[in-house]
Amino acid sequence: MPVSLGELAIQSGCELIGDPDVEVGNVASLTNADAQSLTFLSNPALKEQLSSTKAAAVILRPADADDCPVAAILHDDPYACYARMAGVICPPPEYEPGIHASAVVDSRASVAPSAHLAPNVVVGADSTIGENVYIGPGTVIGSGCSIGDECRFIANVTLARAVRIGKRGIFHPGVVLGSDGFGNAMTPDGWIKVPQVGGVRIGDDVEIGANTTVDCGAIDDTVIEDGVRIDNQCMIAHNVHIGAHTALAAMVGIAGSATIGKRCLFAGKAGSVGHITICDDVVVGARSFASKDITEPGTYLASFPAEPAKDWTRRVARFRRIEALQDRVRNLEKK
Amino acid sequence: MPVSLGELAIQSGCELIGDPDVEVGNVASLTNADAQSLTFLSNPALKEQLSSTKAAAVILRPADADDCPVAAILHDDPYACYARMAGVICPPPEYEPGIHASAVVDSRASVAPSAHLAPNVVVGADSTIGENVYIGPGTVIGSGCSIGDECRFIANVTLARAVRIGKRGIFHPGVVLGSDGFGNAMTPDGWIKVPQVGGVRIGDDVEIGANTTVDCGAIDDTVIEDGVRIDNQCMIAHNVHIGAHTALAAMVGIAGSATIGKRCLFAGKAGSVGHITICDDVVVGARSFASKDITEPGTYLASFPAEPAKDWTRRVARFRRIEALQDRVRNLEKK
């Protein structure tokens, strides 16, 4: 959607150095931008690309303005400013209100007139779909769900049952919400399933990536607070509670009944054991996992980067003799 | 479904201390229970919550009965007893027999009259669906599959082909069974696909969590025995064999042709390399993986819990000098 630089600058309260009437219609990287493109310079390592950019305008820090060969939009956080402006230039697709003929809506469900239900959508009993919701093809909304206004389900999303979602949520393909938690009691005759009767509560402005799963609670609900961002293929077990604005990168696993604070960051493949509490503002590094309560904000790690196989193998062998080494040192100390 | 305490106690052969005619209609935690709730006390750490519970009845160990302010159901394993009773109070939803108008059933498929096929279900050629099976919306049953009585497929499950399942299985949304194993032969021109012609055989009383995948065998079948429980986002590769009553927590990966014994437990993100055999009654800890045959029951580990980043980083640096350290000790010993 073409927008003038002047309008973008006014919307974001930025200073513009350049012609306010020039329109931009797409976003691009510094090197691939053309005369219709808006781009940005946030990472100092890319500064060398600035002088040759062909963009209509570059969002950058005031200190970089003098080196900008084209129109400049000044902001102390160019990436956040870019995010906002790109959202104006490239808004999500719009859909006509209505329910496709192939969609199946239970007679006890309620769908707002402004919602769009794509082909093969199924909505179960006692579920309500809010205003301007987009439900993409093949999505199944089970019974007892409540979907807030302006949520978007891209395609083939599944809500098993009893999922309540706030406003403006985005749910990517293959997401599963409200599936049964892993509750089993061992008996002499084998496992007995423990019925999972809780639901899932999700706040406003939550985005959940492709093929991520969020289980319903065993008895009480699983809870994801406002503004949480979850990447693809994460696993949120039953009765987990995730604090507002926490972000989980791909393949993170949070085990049952763990409580994660606000504004935490879990890097790729990180995670947490169950039944622990992690305070606000904790960062857990890639492939690292919290194994007990964390009460101090900060960064926590437990992963080894890959090394050439022969170095690594030798070190692992030495590691396996670490006790013997310690004994030898003790012997030396005695002498 | 409201049930009297007396009936619950009789069904489970438990002693009831309290009025047998009182009915319970839901389950709840000790702290959230109301006068219609059944709850339980299994974890001693929660004992302090007992005195203030408002439940209709609490399932607990005989030793805790004196401290129970309400009706008490006595059992040595309160959690298993709760699992059974909760299954009575909160049974899975029931569905009318029948095939939804939007379901597509191949003319060479066979569907029992008591089965329920929800909207947009597809059943392929030469597949048979047993009595009282529930097939939720969007589920695709490929060709050559056989589904035992009383299985439930919640929604958007996919059976690619040649999957044979016993009775009473539960398959959560996004589960994929019978997809091709990862069989590729390298040649000077690149990879050639190795056709995956085996199937999947799954026993009775198996439950498989959301977005878990079980590949078909390369030539012979992939096998999951009776009573196995698999959590979300696990990966069972081609020709794996999983023994009865083994449980895999979320994100476990079992590589091709591994044989896992009976009653094993794999914690979250644990796994096994391929082509090995793990005996019965083995526990593999969170994020740990078996790399060779295990012949002794017991617990096996290989993961480090996360630590504050500066501690961890320092230790990794030292670990990288572990060989030098060993050399220095050897030098000292020589002197």
Next chain:
Amino acid sequence: MPVSLGELAIQSGCELIGDPDVEVGNVASLTNADAQSLTFLSNPALKEQLSSTKAAAVILRPADADDCPVAAILHDDPYACYARMAGVICPPPEYEPGIHASAVVDSRASVAPSAHLAPNVVVGADSTIGENVYIGPGTVIGSGCSIGDECRFIANVTLARAVRIGKRGIFHPGVVLGSDGFGNAMTPDGWIKVPQVGGVRIGDDVEIGANTTVDCGAIDDTVIEDGVRIDNQCMIAHNVHIGAHTALAAMVGIAGSATIGKRCLFAGKAGSVGHITICDDVVVGARSFASKDITEPGTYLASFPAEPAKDWTRRVARFRRIEALQDRVRNLEKK
């Protein structure tokens, strides 16, 4: 499909020792083969099974021919030869051209007459489907996609938008392509979504396993070159570039903007951090992850195999005292 041994040998340019008119109609393992079966001997550990095989013919190395009790097909790489011949005997199922009545194809989409669209397929605007493409039940092809000739989508695959695929690709159930990358900018008010406007470009002869996700690029495209093989439940983040003929085993995660070379191998649960470059012909071992550029071909590792819990726990405790140990050695050296 029954084929004569003579025809198989001619197609692959192999020497046949045995009757060229004998037909084989299935493939089997050495031990389960019957008089209609083709089998192979590649792994020397299985040589003892050769003498008792009941197969019609065995593909094996010339050196093993004398020990073969049945017809022998000689090839220096029996597994690759088996892959080719099995592809002839067990070709993928064929489908009649046509669009099922329940499929929904946008008026601005283009579908080749020879393509097969199964029940409940949805094809979005401005998407094109090539010749002889098979699109299995429940598959959603979003807008702006391009599918090359002879691609196969088994079932319930989702292409969100802007995915361009070459010829002969195979996409297993639950695969998600073109979902939004994980782009978020932190602000004092919480995260802002960074619109993900790039697409996904996939070459010829690519196979992607069940429930794997490939995100679209943030601005430029995510790229997967020709002949890449990806197993189940892998995660390819935005703007990753994967070189030709690279293979990723199950549960591999490649973080954003990583560039992976040609002919690389990532074992199960391996991965790479984002924004690094890995050269051609690199092997990353199971559960190991590349954390910085790799410029030398070879094998890289960083995982510990599981050990009995008490051994492991003791070693981890010693590891935590590794700095103290080093200090003690230093003290000894000073003396």
